[in-house]
Amino acid sequence: xxxxxxxxxxxxGRSKTGLGLFATMPIKKGTRIIRYFGPILDSKxxxxxxxxxxxxxxxxxxxxxxxxxxxxxxxYINHSCRPNAESDVRPRERKVFIRAIRNIEPGDEINYDYGxxxxxxxxxxIGCKCExxxxxxxxxxxxxxxxxxxxxxxxxxxVVAKGSNKGSKTKAAKKKKLNGRAVAKANGRARA
Ligand SMILES: [Zn+2]
Numbered sequence: 464x465x466x467x468x469x470x471x472x473x474x475x476g477r478s479k480t481g482l483g484l485f486a487t488m489p490i491k492k493g494t495r496i497i498r499y500f501g502p503i504l505d506s507k508x509x510x511x512x513x514x515x516x517x518x519x520x521x522x523x524x525x526x527x528x529x530x531x532x533x534x535x536x537x538x539y540i541n542h543s544c545r546p547n548a549e550s551d552v553r554p555r556e557r558k559v560f561i562r563a564i565r566n567i568e569p570g571d572e573i574n575y576d577y578g579x580x581x582x583x584x585x586x587x588x589i590g591c592k593c594e595x596x597x598x599x600x601x602x603x604x605x606x607x608x609x610x611x612x613x614x615x616x617x618x619x620x621x622v623v624a625k626g627s628n629k630g631s632k633t634k635a636a637k638k639k640k641l642n643g644r645a646v647a648k649a650n651g652r653a654r655a
Contacts, residue, residue: 473497473573475539480592483572484539490567496548499537499559501530517585522554537561542586543574545595550575 473496476485490496499520504511504527511527518530518538530538540548540561547567551560561575574593582591590596 473536475536476572478541478572479597480541482539483541483574484536486567486569486571486573488569490563490573492563492566494563495551495560496563496573497537497540497561499528499530499535499540499550499561501528501532501535503527503557504529520550520559522552522557522559526554526557528557528559540573540575541593542577542581542591543593543595544576544582544591545593546574546576547571548573548575 472486472488472490473484474487475482477483478485484497501518501520504514504519506512506525506527514529516529516531518535520528520530522528537559547563547565548561549564551562553559561573563573567573577586590600
């Protein structure tokens with residue numbers, strides 16, 4: 464028997480994007496956390512093929528698990544681009560297990576990568592909200608801010624430099640005038 468986490472190792476809770484599944488105890492790397500289950504749909508049956516919901520888990524070209532059933536708590540697991548779990552897909556058994564690929568600490572949200580097709584179809588258009596992507600965005604924003612601040616500082620420096628140049632030029636010009644005329648004037652005034 465592979466290591467299977469007890470049902471108490473997770474709970475449904477609030478995540479950034481709605482609900483999510485969170486660890487309630489340490490889950491070791493390699494542990495089977497939960498099974499993703501529901502009615503098996505056959506794409507060759509038109510009535511099955513018409514079923515549309517966001518919890519469809521494609522096993523292969525033919526078989527899909529309809530994970531929208533209430534008891535399937537694995538449906539709460541959100542996507543991450545840098546996940547701590549993976550989906551162990553067994554098309555022949557028509558079963559999917561979610562398995563830890565890292566040690567997971569209590570309180571951690573459990574995530575797995577939904578795959579490229581899902582990402583392109585649903586996440587890319589609205590922007591992936593997983594922690595990894597949020598961090599990347601935050602970093603980019605910080606870099607953009609730092610760059611903007613640098614540009615601003617450079618501009619301010621130029622203005623200051625221009626201002627002081629002007630100041631010294633006029634001062635120098637005034638001095639020259641003073642040296643030329645005002646000395647005589649002052650002398651004249653002093654005399655008068
Ligand atoms: Zn992401």
